[in-house]
Amino acid sequence: MSSKKKQSIQTPLAKAKGLGSAHTGTHHWLMQRVTALAVLPLIFWVVYSMFKLQGADYLEFTTWLAQPMNAVLSILFIIAGFYHAVLGNQVIIEDYISCKWFRMTKLIGQKLFFIALAVACIFSILKIAFTAGV
Amino acid sequence: MSDKDNSITRPLSPHLQVYRLPMTAKMSISHRITGVLLTIGLVLLAVWMIAAGLGEERYNQVMTLIDTPYTKYVFVAWAFALFYHMGNGIRHMFWDMGCGINQKAACKTGTLVLLFAAVMTYGVWSLSCGCHKDYFNKDQTVEVEGEVNVE
Numbered sequence: 001m002s003s004k005k006k007q008s009i010q011t012p013l014a015k016a017k018g019l020g021s022a023h024t025g026t027h028h029w030l031m032q033r034v035t036a037l038a039v040l041p042l043i044f045w046v047v048y049s050m051f052k053l054q055g056a057d058y059l060e061f062t063t064w065l066a067q068p069m070n071a072v073l074s075i076l077f078i079i080a081g082f083y084h085a086v087l088g089n090q091v092i093i094e095d096y097i098s099c100k101w102f103r104m105t106k107l108i109g110q111k112l113f114f115i116a117l118a119v120a121c122i123f124s125i126l127k128i129a130f131t132a133g134v
Numbered sequence: 135m136s137d138k139d140n141s142i143t144r145p146l147s148p149h150l151q152v153y154r155l156p157m158t159a160k161m162s163i164s165h166r167i168t169g170v171l172l173t174i175g176l177v178l179l180a181v182w183m184i185a186a187g188l189g190e191e192r193y194n195q196v197m198t199l200i201d202t203p204y205t206k207y208v209f210v211a212w213a214f215a216l217f218y219h220m221g222n223g224i225r226h227m228f229w230d231m232g233c234g235i236n237q238k239a240a241c242k243t244g245t246l247v248l249l250f251a252a253v254m255t256y257g258v259w260s261l262s263c264g265c266h267k268d269y270f271n272k273d274q275t276v277e278v279e280g281e282v283n284v285e
């Protein structure tokens with residue numbers, strides 16, 4: 001055993017299992033609340049907008065999304081909403097999937113999937129905001 | 135005593151299949167279920183916006199898939215899930231601050247959340263397919279509805 005490993009304060013069992021405090025538990029909990037607070041006032045705006053945009057054609061939808069207020073609020077909602085969804089789904093996966101490799105696959109997979117979707121969505125909003133009506 | 139006898143007489147932990155869930159437990163699992171449903175809704179919303187970013191042709195393709203006569207009912211159901219999850223989330227935040235963590239208060243606030251979700255959903259329902267559906271911007275919504283009805 002090297003001298004470096006001897007200095008660790010991990011118990012032998014924790015070392016063998018590769019477990020230990022990751023110092024991230026509270027961060028997950030806190031961010032779940034913070035993103036919830038971020039989404040909270042936006043919900044009314046989203047429901048109202050979705051209601052108004054039901055069945056909107058391309059021109060109606062893009063002119064709506066191109067308005068600065070709508071574009072900014074949409075981006076904020078997408079970021080906070082997807083962040084909140086990722087954290088929530090993570091807890092559900094951790095609670096209900098006991099098979100280790102499947103759990104890890106789903107945890108990483110959902111994170112990458114939602115990040116990709118959110119980035120594509122934000123790019124789309126920006127593109128419409130900067131090009132619509134030009 | 136054999137193992138079999140033991141397992142029968144031993145008190146069982148509240149297992150889902152034999153235990154009648156109290157209202158607070160039903161609300162707790164509903165919070166998760168609505169959370170998952172809202173994630174699906176968020177993905178649909180993102181797909182809608184991405185489709186618009188890809189141009190008019192793609193947008194129309196996606197709209198023919200999404201925009202059906204039943205869409206408004208899905209929208210109302212989505213709104214209910216959203217308002218339920220929102221109300222219950224606020225309830226959770228009060229618990230985090232140490233307010234109302236006892237059986238009586240939890241039942242009371244639970245009823246309040248259900249009432250809130252019901253009232254808000256009724257509002258969305260009456261504005262999108264009920265008796266007040268022409269309330270906002272009459273000239274605009276009538277046009278949109280005409281298109282929906284044709285399809």
